[in-house]
Amino acid sequence: MELMERVREIGADALSVGPAGIDEARHALLLEIAREERAGAVPTRGRRARWIGGSALAGGLAASALVIGFVAVPATAPAASAAEVLEKAAEASIRAAEEVVPAGSYTRIDTAFTWATTYDEQMPAGAKFNNASRADAEAVLLIEDESSVYVPADREGEWVRERTAYHVAESVGPRSAEASQTWGREMNPGAGLSGVTRYPAGIVEGGRDGDVVIYHLDGRETYADMPADPRGVVAWFEQRYGAEGESDGMAHFFLETLGDLMSFNLAPADARAGMLRAFASLPGVEVVSSDGDLTTLAYERGFEAGPARVEFVLDTARGYIVQSTNWGMGEYDEPVTFDGVPDWQSRTVSTVSTVDAAP
Numbered sequence: 001m002e003l004m005e006r007v008r009e010i011g012a013d014a015l016s017v018g019p020a021g022i023d024e025a026r027h028a029l030l031l032e033i034a035r036e037e038r039a040g041a042v043p044t045r046g047r048r049a050r051w052i053g054g055s056a057l058a059g060g061l062a063a064s065a066l067v068i069g070f071v072a073v074p075a076t077a078p079a080a081s082a083a084e085v086l087e088k089a090a091e092a093s094i095r096a097a098e099e100v101v102p103a104g105s106y107t108r109i110d111t112a113f114t115w116a117t118t119y120d121e122q123m124p125a126g127a128k129f130n131n132a133s134r135a136d137a138e139a140v141l142l143i144e145d146e147s148s149v150y151v152p153a154d155r156e157g158e159w160v161r162e163r164t165a166y167h168v169a170e171s172v173g174p175r176s177a178e179a180s181q182t183w184g185r186e187m188n189p190g191a192g193l194s195g196v197t198r199y200p201a202g203i204v205e206g207g208r209d210g211d212v213v214i215y216h217l218d219g220r221e222t223y224a225d226m227p228a229d230p231r232g233v234v235a236w237f238e239q240r241y242g243a244e245g246e247s248d249g250m251a252h253f254f255l256e257t258l259g260d261l262m263s264f265n266l267a268p269a270d271a272r273a274g275m276l277r278a279f280a281s282l283p284g285v286e287v288v289s290s291d292g293d294l295t296t297l298a299y300e301r302g303f304e305a306g307p308a309r310v311e312f313v314l315d316t317a318r319g320y321i322v323q324s325t326n327w328g329m330g331e332y333d334e335p336v337t338f339d340g341v342p343d344w345q346s347r348t349v350s351t352v353s354t355v356d357a358a359p
Contacts, residue, residue, distance in 0.1 A: 025143040083280040085181035090273035097269030101153040115346040119179035139173035159202040160358040165194035169174025169238035170340040219263030228270035261350035293317035324348040
């Protein structure tokens with residue numbers, strides 16, 4: 001029986017409960033399940049490595065390096081609760097697994113990202129970016145990157161990634177021209193990464209300073225030991241991050257998962273469905289707007305480093321997340337100084353399609 005059905009059966013003979021009440025009941029049920037799982041679990045000693053996804057590591061970016069683009073979703077009166085939307089997408093994810101990619105064809109994941117970086121001319125070389133608050137910055141740059149990954153029908157075959165080098169899409173402020181030139185000269189992390197790269201079986205070898213890290217381009221290491229059922233996913237979140245001293249593993253992993261949409265969208269269908277259902281247990285996830293199969297949801301949370309907010313656009317017909325916009329810790333409350341600069345810190349857009357050939 002699906003968890004949503006269990007929630008709806010609670011008090012079936014009582015007075016009608018609205019969407020908010022269903023969300024509250026679902027949240028309480030999942031938290032209780034998580035507590036039961038944790039009570040019988042063996043404590044984990046030490047810190048466990050976090051796998052945020054191969055695409056971010058391969059690009060040399062921070063774990064939450066995110067993406068450019070805009071999926072226009074007109075504001076409309078939401079007709080469903082967040083729990084209902086997430087359940088619908090989870091069911092769609094399972095159905096999508098039945099669609100077999102024809103032999104010789106590829107699943108193509110297009111990813112585009114942008115992030116905002118501040119510029120402070122007073123800082124020494126190599127430290128001029130992201131060392132000034134937006135209120136004090138002398139320029140703000142929007143950095144763009146785009147890539148396409150071609151996954152063969154037989155995932156043991158050759159994967160292909162076609163990438164465009166990072167570039168300054170927009171620069172505003174009194175030192176905008178200087179900031180653009182300095183970033184291209186000193187800070188461009190994408191130098192040498194553009195072009196077509198091939199990966200047998202999707203395996204990447206990365207690392208620096210003599211440390212070699214081997215992982216898969218789709219970041220499957222993230223989900224290697226994740227249960228498929230929602231209550232198992234909730235317990236997995238809490239155990240994985242509770243061992244690192246974080247009080248709310250669900251919230252932390254939720255924000256990080258949405259930082260690598262390629263990894264999420266290429267995850268096994270049951271893993272995506274389990275995560276979508278588990279996300280519904282987070283208090284405060286709400287529907288912002290909907291337009292056909294696209295629904296925008298939002299979640300925000302206070303952390304020690306500052307508040308964080310994410311808005312994500314969910315394709316409920318296929319179970320994919322097609323856009324994620326983040327207001328990151330420490331940046332959320334700062335004013336935007338220059339006209340034309342978005343108030344978000346980073347944005348990700350991901351599209352999934354089937355194509356006949358790869359570059």
